[in-house]
Each structure stands twice: as C-alpha cells, then as structure tokens.
Amino acid sequence: MTDSAQPPAFPLDSPPPDEAVRAADPVGAVAEAKERPDPPEPPEEIVRAARLAPGHWFGTVDPGWRGEGVPPDYAVAGRWRSDATGEIVEWQDNDAYLPSPQVLGWPEPTDPVDAALQRAVTGYGPAEDVAYALTDAEVAVLTLPDGSPVTATGSDGTPVVPVFTSSRYLNLVGALAFEHRAAIELLPQLPEEHRIYVNPPSPAGAVLETGPLAEMMALTKTARPRTEPDGTERVAAGDA
Structure with a gap:
C-alpha cells in the first residue's frame, strides 16, 4: 500500500x-486559490462600503478566520481601493495569504x-x-x-x-x-x-x-x- x-x-x-x-x-489547489490571473469581483458589501468611504482601502478576510479584532496577515486575501468618487478601482493581492479549508472547497x-x-x-x-x-x-x-x-x-x-x-x-x-x-x-x-x-x-x-x-x-x-x-x-x- x-x-x-x-x-x-x-x-x-x-x-x-x-x-x-x-x-x-x-x-x-492552494496555489490555484492564491494565484488568480485576474482580480476577483468585489463583493457587494465592499462596493457599498466604498461608496460610503471614498479614497480608502478595504481588506477581504478569508471566511475561515473567525477570530476577533484585526485578522492576521495570512487570513487576508487582499484589499480593494476606492477612488474619490467611491468606486472600486484597484485590487491588491496579499502574498502572505493562506486560503482556508473553506476557500479551498474541502x-x-x-x-x-x-x-x-x-x-x-x-x-x-x-x-x-x-x-x-x-x-x-x-x-x-x-x-x-x-x-x-x-x-x-x-x-x-x-x-x-x-x-x-x-x-x-x-x-x-x-x-x-x-x-x-x-x-x-x-x-x-x-x-x-x-x-x-x-x-x-x-x-x-x-x-x-x-x-x-x-x-x-x-x-x-x-x-x-x-x-x-x-x-x-x-x-x-x-x-x-
């Protein structure tokens, strides 16, 4: 065996x-989850937050992390930036991100x-x-x-x-x-x-x-x- x-x-x-x-x-599977050829689509909650706070960065936290306070670097997939009008204009990957079992589809x-x-x-x-x-x-x-x-x-x-x-x-x-x-x-x-x-x-x-x-x-x-x-x-x- x-x-x-x-x-x-x-x-x-x-x-x-x-x-x-x-x-x-x-x-x-992990590499595939981390290496996206194109920026992901911003979720609706990020779009709404960007409209309320123009000119800011908004982090995307892996759903597998359920702690309190500021999430660790490995649990942050990346972040979005809104321009002065509140529109999402940029996505930035986080090289330290580790996808959770939930994101990997396990x-x-x-x-x-x-x-x-x-x-x-x-x-x-x-x-x-x-x-x-x-x-x-x-x-x-x-x-x-x-x-x-x-x-x-x-x-x-x-x-x-x-x-x-x-x-x-x-x-x-x-x-x-x-x-x-x-x-x-x-x-x-x-x-x-x-x-x-x-x-x-x-x-x-x-x-x-x-x-x-x-x-x-x-x-x-x-x-x-x-x-x-x-x-x-x-x-x-x-x-x-």
Whole structure:
C-alpha cells in the first residue's frame, strides 16, 4: 500500500504554515486559490462600503478566520481601493495569504481530528491541536491476519501505519479488515521507526511522528491552552 503524494510530516512543533500547506497540497489547489490571473469581483458589501468611504482601502478576510479584532496577515486575501468618487478601482493581492479549508472547497470535517488537521495544514491552527484531538480519539487501523497493523511506505520512503478517524476515509480504501483502537494506546504498538498516517484519502491527510505526538498527548493533562476554530482558547481535556 503506497501513497501517491507525500503528505505533511508534522514534528508537532508548529511548522511554518506555508510549508505545511505546500506539503499538503501536491495537486496545487492552494496555489490555484492564491494565484488568480485576474482580480476577483468585489463583493457587494465592499462596493457599498466604498461608496460610503471614498479614497480608502478595504481588506477581504478569508471566511475561515473567525477570530476577533484585526485578522492576521495570512487570513487576508487582499484589499480593494476606492477612488474619490467611491468606486472600486484597484485590487491588491496579499502574498502572505493562506486560503482556508473553506476557500479551498474541502469537505466539512468529519470529526475533531479531521478539523484540527484541516486547520493545521492550511495554517489556521497549530499542529499541537492535532495531538490534543487524537488523545481521546478512536481510530480504525487496517490489520493483517495476525491482528497486527498494516504498514505502508510513503513516497519519500517513510514507513507508516495508516489510520482513519471516520468511515468517510476508511471506506475509500476498500473492504479491508480493520480494528478500532484508542489512538493513545496504538502508538506503543507501532513497529519501530514507523509513523502514523492519519486519514490518507483526506486533503488534510498527514504523517505524524510518534515520539513528539506521544509527548503532546501527555501535555493534554496539563493546563495548556487550546486554540478553537473561532480563535478563542480553552484549556485542554483533563484540565477542568
């Protein structure tokens, strides 16, 4: 069993978002979303705002960012400028922009792990949240006749054990034998030097290093903040 395109290999220490996006997007969906040949059409709310405030710039925020206050650079697709009459006359791209899963057209997450992966590989959430979500998760593991996990090799030669957090992704690999196991209990059972490949068929599928992943899971028992999709923070499971 091999993967056709290498997913991001997270060391779980918050890799630079742009690197994570490039690694997670071998078919170029992110690049296509960022490189528009022509300026986009201004939305109606921008047109109305321009008429009310001539001679100003108006930023366009990615709908995937739901925080409060001034949005970060990576969440701003670009900005529009209105002239002295209130007409839109210029569009300026933002080179630091990272399109969110919503803009990329990815399907809605199936579960907390899938949601954390989608945010992490696009730069809208920290990689640590993947570990937090996996701590209490149960995953499906393909099994051999003796019950041991099926192993595979990534396109770069990395040995991996594919795991699935939902039936949506599991069903895509066919009618193969599998078992449900707690993710936190699975890590010690992996063959030596193997990493887990979470949701291979997903656009946000990722390879995770088992050592750092286990350490991050342990940190969920401490009072460490966790970033939510809306940009707020709450303590990890076990802290309340």
